[in-house]
Amino acid sequence: MKKSPLPLQNACGGSKNQSLGKEALVKLLRWHFGHPEFRGKQLDAIEAVLSGRDCFCLMPTGGGKSMCYQIPALAKKTGIVLVVCPLIALMENQVMALKEKGIAAEYLSSTQATQTKNKIHEDLDSGKPSLRLLYVTPELIATPGFMTKLRKIHTRGLLNLVAIDEAHCISSWGHDFRPSYRKLSTLRSHFPGVPILALTATAVPKVQKDVIESLCLQHPLILKSSFNRPNIHYEVRYKDLLDDVYADLCDVLKSSGDVCAIVYCLERTMCDDLSAHLSKNGISCAAYHAGLNDKLRSSVLDNWISSKIQVVVATVAFGV
């Protein structure tokens, strides 16, 4: 069942003060997401951006980075949080999950119907947007039309935060460099006073420095969480020592029970080939790579998340 937003006066016990304290933020977390407490450095990041400070947040995959901008979006009475995200599939997924929780979130992408896009633009132009979170690609931010729109929103005091997910994509030193991320370097000067939150799970020190400098973050709070994941078991098998790599992989997947898995390959053709092989051997799986159209990729992601398929055989296009 969908929940209505927790009225902020309930979260902060009737206080007129716009800036919420820890207790009120925990209330929002429990009400909207059902988690009892903040994890790791989430609260530090949330408090920093709510106080108007830039923040660079390095957290492992699955560490809960999204909460660092989703809670601030809920902690403000008006205005939006803009989330820059590199993958349409990721945006779709997050927006769907937020909507299920009754949180007003949308994304703008080329894949959407014109009618849907128009509705979002109308809301943004209204001067009193009902949206709390708007997900966009870096390419869209770079378009002059959309930038003009954002500047209007900012002038009206309605841009609360810019969150940049997978921020390492801005660095040419990183493995996922996306030229369009470079254009995000203008955000700081276009939106003075709006905090920028850079989030990543994969930044070595050189990349961290590059991300902070490229985004022109000002005295950012730098948060780094431990990457030790005691729930993950690592095992290395040498391909050269195996008689049949595909057969070995089949055995590993079958003996792991009902777990979901991602098998990363270097090439698209290998994804298709291995996926076909695993399917033939009774493992429910699908290939995912940049050679497939958006619709197909989105349906593979949905099927994997909803456990309709167990294994995705992918290139790095899966989960940038």
Ligand SMILES: Nc1ncnc2c1ncn2[C@@H]1O[C@H](COP(=O)(O)OP(=O)(O)OP(=O)(O)O)[C@@H](O)[C@H]1O
């Ligand atoms: N405080 C919390 N307590 C318990 N679970 C949490 C908390 N915060 C987030 N989670 C859960 O952790 C999971 C991962 O969160 P999230 O997707 O935000 O991670 P992430 O750091 O963005 O990962 P990725 O690097 O893959 O994008 C989600 O299922 C989320 O609901």
